[in-house]
Amino acid sequence: MSAAPTLVGSAxxxxxxxxxxxxxxxxxxxAVLSALLAxxxxxxxxxxxxxxLGAGVALMVLIAWHFVIVGRRVPWIPGLxxxxxxxxxxxxxxxxxxxxxxxxxxxxxxPASQYFAYAVPALAMLxxxxxxxxxxxxxxxxxxxxxxxxxxxxxxxxxxxMVVGGILTQLVIAPMLGGGxxxxxxxxxxxxxxxxxxxxxxxxxPGWWIRTAAVIGxxxxxxxxxxxxxxxxxxSSYFALTAIFVYRLRLRSIALMVVAGLAVIMxxxxxxxxxxxxxxxxxxxxxxRAALLGSTMIENADPEVAYEGKGFKANVTRLNQGWxxxxxxxxxxxxxxxxxxxxxxxxxxxxxxxxFLDPGKLELGGRSYFQRFTGMDLRGTSMDxxxxxxxxxxxxxxxxxxxVLVFGWFxxxxxxxxxxxxxxxxxxWAWAPFVLLYSTRAENNIAEVTNxxxxxTVVMLAVIFVVxxxxxxxxxxxxxxxxxxxxxxxxxxxxxxxxx
Numbered sequence: 436m437s438a439a440p441t442l443v444g445s446a447x448x449x450x451x452x453x454x455x456x457x458x459x460x461x462x463x464x465x466a467v468l469s470a471l472l473a474x475x476x477x478x479x480x481x482x483x484x485x486x487x488l489g490a491g492v493a494l495m496v497l498i499a500w501h502f503v504i505v506g507r508r509v510p511w512i513p514g515l516x517x518x519x520x521x522x523x524x525x526x527x528x529x530x531x532x533x534x535x536x537x538x539x540x541x542x543x544x545x546p547a548s549q550y551f552a553y554a555v556p557a558l559a560m561l562x563x564x565x566x567x568x569x570x571x572x573x574x575x576x577x578x579x580x581x582x583x584x585x586x587x588x589x590x591x592x593x594x595x596x597m598v599v600g601g602i603l604t605q606l607v608i609a610p611m612l613g614g615g616x617x618x619x620x621x622x623x624x625x626x627x628x629x630x631x632x633x634x635x636x637x638x639x640x641p642g643w644w645i646r647t648a649a650v651i652g653x654x655x656x657x658x659x660x661x662x663x664x665x666x667x668x669x670x671s672s673y674f675a676l677t678a679i680f681v682y683r684l685r686l687r688s689i690a691l692m693v694v695a696g697l698a699v700i701m702x703x704x705x706x707x708x709x710x711x712x713x714x715x716x717x718x719x720x721x722x723x724r725a726a727l728l729g730s731t732m733i734e735n736a737d738p739e740v741a742y743e744g745k746g747f748k749a750n751v752t753r754l755n756q757g758w759x760x761x762x763x764x765x766x767x768x769x770x771x772x773x774x775x776x777x778x779x780x781x782x783x784x785x786x787x788x789x790x791f792l793d794p795g796k797l798e799l800g801g802r803s804y805f806q807r808f809t810g811m812d813l814r815g816t817s818m819d820x821x822x823x824x825x826x827x828x829x830x831x832x833x834x835x836x837x838x839v840l841v842f843g844w845f846x847x848x849x850x851x852x853x854x855x856x857x858x859x860x861x862x863x864w865a866w867a868p869f870v871l872l873y874s875t876r877a878e879n880n881i882a883e884v885t886n887x888x889x890x891x892t893v894v895m896l897a898v899i900f901v902v903x904x905x906x907x908x909x910x911x912x913x914x915x916x917x918x919x920x921x922x923x924x925x926x927x928x929x930x931x932x933x934x935x
Contacts, residue, residue: 564843
């Protein structure tokens with residue numbers, strides 16, 4: 436539909452169609468009505484649990500609808516983060532209240548009415564926080580994707596070098612670095628392999644899929660060797676987001692990708708414990724462990740094993756991060772007083788100071804706080820309180836919600852930078868997952884997200900300003916960043932006539 440014309444002087448000019456969060460304003464009324472109808476129809480399923488779930492159902496319908504529309508116009512990283520939080524904070528806990536947890540320790544520690552009275556508002560605050568910095572940019576549809584500069588031999592060679600160098604770092608160098616700051620540097624350098632592959636995908640360079648298969652395959656090998664699959668799932672999701680954006684995939688294709696991804700995740704969740712036990716006894720090398728994982732997954736791909744009965748309960752338990760929040764609500768302040776901002780202060784210090792300047796700073800990975808604020812011993816595993824849990828243990832109910840809002844705002848502000856820069860060159864979208872990698876993990880603590888954002892930004896700028904092939908991205912970069920970081924400024928091209 437074309438824009439409505441208006442008479443200006445003696446000429447007719449098209450009038451820009453009003454948008455809200457990148458979607459035509461008039462379409463929102465139908466979406467809101469559909470969300471309210473869904474909440475009403477679902478009433479029999481939640482009226483005995485918590486009426487807050489009605490708001491949660493309506494919110495999740497809007498999240499899914501908005502994701503499908505906007506995800507075809509920009510790599511919608513905030514949508515992925517919000518959808519993950521909705522799944523892990525609301526949907527999986529809701530199912531757990533009805534079918535129970537696969538492990539007794541993971542049962543919900545507080546009544547559903549108490550839990551959802553915090554979890555649903557926390558999800559809403561995350562949504563508001565992430566979208567608040569985008570409100571002005573969202574007054575119009577995202578502009579047509581900026582074209583990449585001509586794909587020169589030097590740039591393609593640079594991307595290939597990033598892929599090869601990143602893979603070698605992951606496979607050869609990183610294992611020798613042990614723990615601490617050097618290991619973290621190895622992770623950042625290794626992640627450059629994904630930036631190289633994403634750049635070639637964004638440029639639609641011949642053979643981009645071979646590079647993508649290589650970096651995802653190597654990450655799968657590493658995940659199989661240590662039994663940790665978070666990074667594999669995250670990077671696979673970012674490549675899927677980028678493919679949706681580059682090829683403007685339709686709803687059916689997006690739905691197929693989501694269903695296929697969930698099917699693989701559900702099989703992986705069922706075999707994860709069994710596979711980790713096997714890792715403790717096997718002497719197989721990298722490829723042998725990958726083969727062991729593949730065979731184990733194939734053996735358990737039967738729907739009766741992975742998607743029904745005990746398999747379904749195991750999957751819901753794995754996806755449910757709400758049990759940790761529920762445990763926090765039970766334990767604090769009844770057994771442990773509020774931290775009063777202590778963990779937030781430590782997160783800031785861990786983000787800003789390198790370990791050689793502060794050897795005693797916070798160790799990332801969840802062990803520092805989990806037992807203190809849940810009363811449960813991790814016994815060698817690593818879990819985090821999640822953003823909603825960590826802000827609650829510091830400031831209580833209302834302070835916790837405000838904390839989630841501020842965290843969401845921080846992520847939204849970082850995304851806004853890439854949104855503006857991506858209007859000038861789509862190659863910036865190759866760096867957005869590199870910087871925002873852990874922002875879409877609903878179970879992460881605050882320090883892990885902010886630490887990676889700051890450190891990866893330093894690496895990104897170093898590469899862009901040092902490597903000649905990235906020279907096009909640094910042209911006018913300072914001026915664009917200055918305009919973007921003005922809190923009242925818009926993030927995008929000037930208003931223009933647009934189609935719906």
